[in-house]
Amino acid sequence: MAGEPRETGEAIPEVNNPLSWIDTSLLTVIAASVAVVVVSGLVQVSFGAFTMSITTAWASVFDPAVWTNPQVLLRLFLGEGFGNAVASALGISTAAVDLSKETLIVWQIRMPRVIVGVIVGANLAVSGAVFQAVTRNELASPFILGVSSGAGLAILLTLIVFTGFAAFLPLVAAGGGAVAFILVYAIAWKGGTNPVRLILAGVIVSTVFSSLQTGLFFFADDLGVVQSAIAWTTGSLTGVDWEQVRMGLPWTLVAVPLTLVGARQLNVLLLGERTARSLGMSVERVRFALSAVAVLAAGTAIAVAGIVGFVGLIVPHMVRQLVGSDYKRLVVACVFAGPALVTLADVGARLALSPAQLPVGIVTGLIGGPYFLYLMRKQDGLGDL
Amino acid sequence: MSTDDESDAGTPPASTDARVDGDDDRDTDAEGAAAEASPPLSIRDIALSYGDGDPVVETDRLEVPAGEITALIGPNGSGKSTLLKSMNAELTPDRGAVTFDGRDVEEYDTTELARKLGLLSQEHVAPESTTVRELATHGRYPHRGFFEGMREEDYRAVDRAIERVGVEHLADRQVGDLSGGQAQLAWLAMVLAQETEALLLDEPTTYLDLHHQLRVLDAVSDLNEDYGVTVCVVLHDIGQAARFADNLIALRDGEPYEWGPPDEVINEQLLRDVFGVEAEVGFGPNGPRVTPRRAIDE
Numbered sequence: 001m002a003g004e005p006r007e008t009g010e011a012i013p014e015v016n017n018p019l020s021w022i023d024t025s026l027l028t029v030i031a032a033s034v035a036v037v038v039v040s041g042l043v044q045v046s047f048g049a050f051t052m053s054i055t056t057a058w059a060s061v062f063d064p065a066v067w068t069n070p071q072v073l074l075r076l077f078l079g080e081g082f083g084n085a086v087a088s089a090l091g092i093s094t095a096a097v098d099l100s101k102e103t104l105i106v107w108q109i110r111m112p113r114v115i116v117g118v119i120v121g122a123n124l125a126v127s128g129a130v131f132q133a134v135t136r137n138e139l140a141s142p143f144i145l146g147v148s149s150g151a152g153l154a155i156l157l158t159l160i161v162f163t164g165f166a167a168f169l170p171l172v173a174a175g176g177g178a179v180a181f182i183l184v185y186a187i188a189w190k191g192g193t194n195p196v197r198l199i200l201a202g203v204i205v206s207t208v209f210s211s212l213q214t215g216l217f218f219f220a221d222d223l224g225v226v227q228s229a230i231a232w233t234t235g236s237l238t239g240v241d242w243e244q245v246r247m248g249l250p251w252t253l254v255a256v257p258l259t260l261v262g263a264r265q266l267n268v269l270l271l272g273e274r275t276a277r278s279l280g281m282s283v284e285r286v287r288f289a290l291s292a293v294a295v296l297a298a299g300t301a302i303a304v305a306g307i308v309g310f311v312g313l314i315v316p317h318m319v320r321q322l323v324g325s326d327y328k329r330l331v332v333a334c335v336f337a338g339p340a341l342v343t344l345a346d347v348g349a350r351l352a353l354s355p356a357q358l359p360v361g362i363v364t365g366l367i368g369g370p371y372f373l374y375l376m377r378k379q380d381g382l383g384d385l
Numbered sequence: 386m387s388t389d390d391e392s393d394a395g396t397p398p399a400s401t402d403a404r405v406d407g408d409d410d411r412d413t414d415a416e417g418a419a420a421e422a423s424p425p426l427s428i429r430d431i432a433l434s435y436g437d438g439d440p441v442v443e444t445d446r447l448e449v450p451a452g453e454i455t456a457l458i459g460p461n462g463s464g465k466s467t468l469l470k471s472m473n474a475e476l477t478p479d480r481g482a483v484t485f486d487g488r489d490v491e492e493y494d495t496t497e498l499a500r501k502l503g504l505l506s507q508e509h510v511a512p513e514s515t516t517v518r519e520l521a522t523h524g525r526y527p528h529r530g531f532f533e534g535m536r537e538e539d540y541r542a543v544d545r546a547i548e549r550v551g552v553e554h555l556a557d558r559q560v561g562d563l564s565g566g567q568a569q570l571a572w573l574a575m576v577l578a579q580e581t582e583a584l585l586l587d588e589p590t591t592y593l594d595l596h597h598q599l600r601v602l603d604a605v606s607d608l609n610e611d612y613g614v615t616v617c618v619v620l621h622d623i624g625q626a627a628r629f630a631d632n633l634i635a636l637r638d639g640e641p642y643e644w645g646p647p648d649e650v651i652n653e654q655l656l657r658d659v660f661g662v663e664a665e666v667g668f669g670p671n672g673p674r675v676t677p678r679r680a681i682d683e
Binding site: 136261264267268270271272273274275277278281282320325326 | 532
């Protein structure tokens, strides 16, 4: 009988619209974030060893020679060989295009930094948002839960010991992150878990893994490896290349859509385990699957830029203040706001001590630490979502 | 009455067939509003415990008759909520089984069970910015596939649930801004949007003011009357249980002390033995009336 409609014969209200969840607050966040990314990006491409006026830099970004020749973009995003293959498969000319020196510098050297910043921001923000729902804990993030340190350790091991796996860095990082996350959960588990225990377990695992990371430096053969290893552990966008874009983008295109699809599951998870179960959810399975997606997202970000701390904590929290806790809105907003924070912080990293450049992780750490403190002070029950 | 007749009819340690027969009898008994009755919940020779501890609940046989309202009553720690958990397959029995519609609840796929059996738990932890309508919409979760959006019937079900509970005026308010009673109604709307054949309610009136207690109970009994939904509810207030339910199951130390229609179950003896209170039981037009006098020292 429950299967049959209980007719009341009234009209369907206007909420019957698949896009009704998009509201003005979400659109505002998206618009503001896009503006921040564009401005930060333009600032970013104007600075560097080769001096260039801001107007020249901007003109290079919008150089018609790039935008009217799709093969140029394809080659940049997909690599020389694959880009050409795709271009010819699509019937686009693969002819070489003559670009001005400025355009070459902006597009080949400076743009990747902005794009990688976008990738890192989106992945970390989404990862944090998922972890916060899965653990029902506002203070959760890949950094706090030890995922970052696990991924970092795996990357350092790859760079220093198992150099053969370098091509699979995002997967290696995700693997390390997964191990750390499972460890944290196992330590925090005592017939269930709570925010404080999770965070303490995260601190324990992070501490041990960070020590192992530092310990690895002593096994590095040359100083160059140590230097790049240190850059990894602080999280830096300096010197990233199109190679990082090509490495990170595919996984981002896996993790972000999966999270969007999972938004309804995340919403139901937030109703508590018992309710989620009574609504027919296989809670453990869903939690596990979504955690895996979050670990993949975090691993991707860490593989291309190292451990950029606190983005996964701050962005979902700020966004939640603006668009509310509905995960469809929240995840979409995170995909935009995360890049905004990272590209903005990276402008700070470049300009703060100019001409010296800071790793962006230092800037996000400087913003994130106090924000975390503010969250702690504000919250009555620590972090219960 | 019906339950007692029942127990005679179906007592033999029952093959499934005998059980099904029993159910048929009851349907004819419980005629009236429920044209096509919802399935009953039957408990057979069950032992429930947490972890490795001693059984919290042990009973040979209990029935939550189809299309009727059954209230679980008993003092704190008597096993009411535990019993409810076994009905929702949240707790796997050490032995025995709960059958719903003739099938062990443990055998149901979680989604399948959620389409037929709803639970209003005491766990209410939605994010504060969730609106009442969004919360009610979550009740459609078991009816939607992984990639499916809301269909027309889902919107209708949500509207019906909101209307039945009487929270249309709160539909766009955030749960965090509601009073305890209003929030409980919002959660009830979520469970009703599930449109299940049976409902389990875990202390739905505890901590509510009188107005909202009645709102909750009225919505549930209307649903029972209109659609013959089988209801099993844990209640603390004996008088309320007697007025509201068709059947009572009184639990003491994890075992049923007595079960049947309220006027057969509630008497001074029961109040003394089960609840440890001395009370007068009068009979009014609406069933037994309980006037507690004093607590008996143990």
